[in-house]
Amino acid sequence: MTSSRKLAFIGMGVMGAPMASHLVKAGHQVTVYNRTFEKAQAWAERHPGQQAARTPALAAADAEIVLLCVGNDADVREVISGRNGLLESLKPGSLIIDHTTASASLAKEMVECCDQKQIDFLDAPVSGGQQGAENGQLTIMVGGNNAAFVRGEPIMQCFAKAVTHMGPAGSGQLTKMVNQICIGGLVQALAEGLNFAAAAGLDQQKVIDVISLGAAGSWQMNNRHKTMIANEYEHGFAVDWMRKDLGICLEQARQINAQLPVTALVDQFYSEVQQLGGGRWDTSSLLRRLQAFSKPADNKN
Amino acid sequence: MTSSRKLAFIGMGVMGAPMASHLVKAGHQVTVYNRTFEKAQAWAERHPGQQAARTPALAAADAEIVLLCVGNDADVREVISGRNGLLESLKPGSLIIDHTTASASLAKEMVECCDQKQIDFLDAPVSGGQQGAENGQLTIMVGGNNAAFVRGEPIMQCFAKAVTHMGPAGSGQLTKMVNQICIGGLVQALAEGLNFAAAAGLDQQKVIDVISLGAAGSWQMNNRHKTMIANEYEHGFAVDWMRKDLGICLEQARQINAQLPVTALVDQFYSEVQQLGGGRWDTSSLLRRLQAFSKPADNKN
Numbered sequence: 001m002t003s004s005r006k007l008a009f010i011g012m013g014v015m016g017a018p019m020a021s022h023l024v025k026a027g028h029q030v031t032v033y034n035r036t037f038e039k040a041q042a043w044a045e046r047h048p049g050q051q052a053a054r055t056p057a058l059a060a061a062d063a064e065i066v067l068l069c070v071g072n073d074a075d076v077r078e079v080i081s082g083r084n085g086l087l088e089s090l091k092p093g094s095l096i097i098d099h100t101t102a103s104a105s106l107a108k109e110m111v112e113c114c115d116q117k118q119i120d121f122l123d124a125p126v127s128g129g130q131q132g133a134e135n136g137q138l139t140i141m142v143g144g145n146n147a148a149f150v151r152g153e154p155i156m157q158c159f160a161k162a163v164t165h166m167g168p169a170g171s172g173q174l175t176k177m178v179n180q181i182c183i184g185g186l187v188q189a190l191a192e193g194l195n196f197a198a199a200a201g202l203d204q205q206k207v208i209d210v211i212s213l214g215a216a217g218s219w220q221m222n223n224r225h226k227t228m229i230a231n232e233y234e235h236g237f238a239v240d241w242m243r244k245d246l247g248i249c250l251e252q253a254r255q256i257n258a259q260l261p262v263t264a265l266v267d268q269f270y271s272e273v274q275q276l277g278g279g280r281w282d283t284s285s286l287l288r289r290l291q292a293f294s295k296p297a298d299n300k301n
Numbered sequence: 302m303t304s305s306r307k308l309a310f311i312g313m314g315v316m317g318a319p320m321a322s323h324l325v326k327a328g329h330q331v332t333v334y335n336r337t338f339e340k341a342q343a344w345a346e347r348h349p350g351q352q353a354a355r356t357p358a359l360a361a362a363d364a365e366i367v368l369l370c371v372g373n374d375a376d377v378r379e380v381i382s383g384r385n386g387l388l389e390s391l392k393p394g395s396l397i398i399d400h401t402t403a404s405a406s407l408a409k410e411m412v413e414c415c416d417q418k419q420i421d422f423l424d425a426p427v428s429g430g431q432q433g434a435e436n437g438q439l440t441i442m443v444g445g446n447n448a449a450f451v452r453g454e455p456i457m458q459c460f461a462k463a464v465t466h467m468g469p470a471g472s473g474q475l476t477k478m479v480n481q482i483c484i485g486g487l488v489q490a491l492a493e494g495l496n497f498a499a500a501a502g503l504d505q506q507k508v509i510d511v512i513s514l515g516a517a518g519s520w521q522m523n524n525r526h527k528t529m530i531a532n533e534y535e536h537g538f539a540v541d542w543m544r545k546d547l548g549i550c551l552e553q554a555r556q557i558n559a560q561l562p563v564t565a566l567v568d569q570f571y572s573e574v575q576q577l578g579g580g581r582w583d584t585s586s587l588l589r590r591l592q593a594f595s596k597p598a599d600n601k602n
Contacts, residue, residue: 104501127515139515164511166503174501178508182494182517188563189486193479196550199559200405200475202467207479210465214428214440215538216483218519237516249497258500259594261570262489262563269562293560 004028007155008059010068010079010086011100012039015126018133019069019099022159024050033059055084065155066090069099069126072244073106081113092118097152099140101125101241103248104170104177105255107143111169120148123169124156125176129237137161141179143171177249183283184246184266187220191287194228199294204229224284233281233288240279243270305329308456309360311369311380311387312401313340316427319434320370320400323460325351334360356385366456367391370400370427373545374407382414393419398453400441402426402542404549405471405478406556408444412470421449424470425457426477430538438462442480444472478550484584485547485567488521492588495529500595505530525585534582534589541580544571 004027009020012034023030024047031051034040040052053059056079060066066086068079076098080086086096096114098107098121107123114121122144132138136159142149149165156163166175193216197204208225211217227235246267253260269289276292278285305328310321313335324331325348332352335341341353354360357380361367367387369380377399381387387397397415399408399422408424415422423445433439437460443450450466457464467476494517498505509526512518528536547568554561570590577593579586 127512127517129516139511141511162511162514164507166507166511171503174498174503175508175511177501178494178498178503179512179515179517181497182490182512182519182522185490185493185563186487186517186519189483189490192486192559192561192564193483196482196554196557196559196561197475197479199557200478200553202472202475202479206465206467207476210440210442210463210467210476211428211480211483213463214480215430215520215524216428216480216487218483218487218521219516220519221483223516252501253497256497256500257595258493258497259591260493260497262486262566263493265563265566290560294558 005155006062006064007031008033008053008063008066010034010056010059010066011070012043013069014130015099015133016069017043018130019067019138019159021047022136023067023155026158028155028158031059031063056086057084057089060086061089063090063094065095065097065152067097067099067155071100073102076100076102076106076110080110087113087117087119090117090119095120095122095148095152097122097124097156099124099126101176101245101248102173104143104173104252107170107173111144120145120151121169122148122152123172124152125172127176127179128161133159140164141166141172141175143167143169143173145169173248174252177245177252180242180245181249181260181263183220184242185262186218187224187283188262188266188269188286190218190220190224191228191284191290194225194287195290195294220284228284228287231288233278233285236282236284238280239270239273239283239285242283243267243274246270306365306456307363308332309334309354309364309367311357311360311367312371313344314370315431316400316434317370318344319431320368320439320460322348323437324368324456327459329456329459332360332364357387358385358390361387362390364391364395366396366398366453368398368400368456372401374403377401377403377407377411381411388414388418388420391418391420396421396423396449396453398423398425398457400425400427402477402546402549403474405444405474405553408471408474412445421446421452422470423449423453424473425453426473428477428480429462434460441465442467442473442476444468444470444474446470474549475553478546478553481543481546482550482561482564484521485543486563487519488525488584489563489567489570489587491519491521491525492529492585492591495526495588496591496595521585529585529588532589534579534586537583537585539581540571540574540584540586543584544568544575547571
């Protein structure tokens with residue numbers, strides 16, 4: 001256990017709330033803020049001795065390090081440099097660690113405006129999902145200067161299985177983008193395979209048992225095939241959030257001239273899932289989209 | 302070891318030759334045939350006591366079971382029912398096991414013409430590649446009647462880590478198609494991720510180290526990232542063969558009305574790799590295609 005520090009945590013969503021709890025468990029003093037105050041209050045009530053604040057500035061008033069995990073670029077900007085934002089109260093020498101999945105250009109922008117107040121900023125998006133946050137087993141990809149990383153790393157270890165310094169400001173976000181790019185086309189290919197198997201009259205489970213140990217195998221195949229075969233899509237990261245992330249990837253790719261043809265297509269498919277009412281379904285619901293275009297008579301689901 | 306049987310093996314390519322060797326190692330008597338006779342002869346010279354034959358019919362004259370691993374549908378048809386084909390000499394009660402990756406309709410067609418001579422036929426495509434053939438660690442997906450499977454299974458075990466009966470005639474081929482469908486989009490997504498990482502100035506190896514244990518992880522990521530980063534594409538299944546397989550998948554999908562949008566797109570990308578001169582490169586060369594469309598200045602490769 002590291003020595004106890006005064007921390008603030010902004011954003012009590014399904015990720016932020018359990019991450020903040022791990023900080024308390026590690027012995028730190030945590031003041032939390034959430035846009036809907038009641039959520040912050042409820043968290044504080046579950047953690048005796050910890051506080052909920054009415055604004056980010058109030059949450060950060062005494063903090064050495066502020067962590068945040070909010071929705072998107074605009075939310076991060078608002079929390080940090082908006083009215084009643086962190087920069088109104090944070091002291092020179094403090095550190096902001098942003099766990100939001102956001103753009104790399106936002107990270108650079110935040111570094112600039114924090115710099116003016118001698119405050120450090122790390123972009124530190126996570127993977128591992130809600131379960132990883134709850135178990136304290138997140139993978140964290142960090143961008144920013146080395147001194148800030150060394151200072152922030154023991155704090156992040158409270159809820160991580162791996163914390164890796166990827167490079168200068170924005171590198172954490174860029175790494176998270178690679179992660180999402182690799183997932184998009186992979187899940188679509190898995191969905192095409194399972195949909196084809198059903199249409200061909202094969203036993204889908206038997207097919208997965210045979211092919212999952214070979215060159216077609218993947219984490220997604222191992223961890224999602226059962227719910228996909230059962231046509232259940234309530235078991236992971238939501239399509240609405242995946243679309244936000246893929247939008248960031250596609251915009252970044254435009255800036256650096258990297259082709260993402262399948263990622264762009266899968267993003268369009270996810271927009272169709274949203275149109276089917278599936279914004280809250282998990283990302284494997286690409287299968288349900290395919291079923292909407294397949295001949296029902298040949299489809300066992 | 303099963304009791305010694307008289308076998309024939311048709312097709313002494315990079316897969317067939319080592320598969321036939323495993324049969325000899327298991328104590329069976331094997332006569333081999335290859336379109337280019339010298340290859341069959343060379344194999345027989347390396348295996349004292351085994352024979353090379355000048356036609357499929359001659360190879361099969363004394364055989365109880367004939368295995369084949371040739372190029373495509375037309376090759377299988379020619380070897381079995383063409384002039385000097387297996388059906389000219391095989392006795393009633395014998396069994397043909399076809400390890401070629403071919404169409405499901407060919408399997409049904411071969412079952413019909415073998416039936417007329419009271420000969421059994423199994424479609425039994427493999428995965429595991431040249432290395433799996435050499436190590437005797439192939440995964441075999443089998444379609445056909447149950448009695449034929451029970452009879453053929455111990456022979457196939459000579460070069461397999463798993464032999465699974467998937468269902469009636471054609472089911473082995475359909476399962477292999479699902480395997481190739483799952484691989485196509487996955488490899489493209491991995492290529493897009495690695496290309497993006499390079500264009501973004503990230504350390505590609507470091508990115509893979511971080512993301513490979515999570516939801517983006519796959520066999521392809523684990524086994525191909527090093528050669529992809531090194532821009533080497535000589536380490537697996539060739540693009541020319543993948544195009545053949547994807548063509549079979551797309552034709553089958555048309556028959557059963559299953560959408561394969563990303564598989565179809567990846568097939569087109571592989572045709573571009575062929576145009577770049579990469580027909581013999583391995584399937585991960587989708588990365589090289591992407592590099593051809595990326596800004597060189599930002600690309601570390």
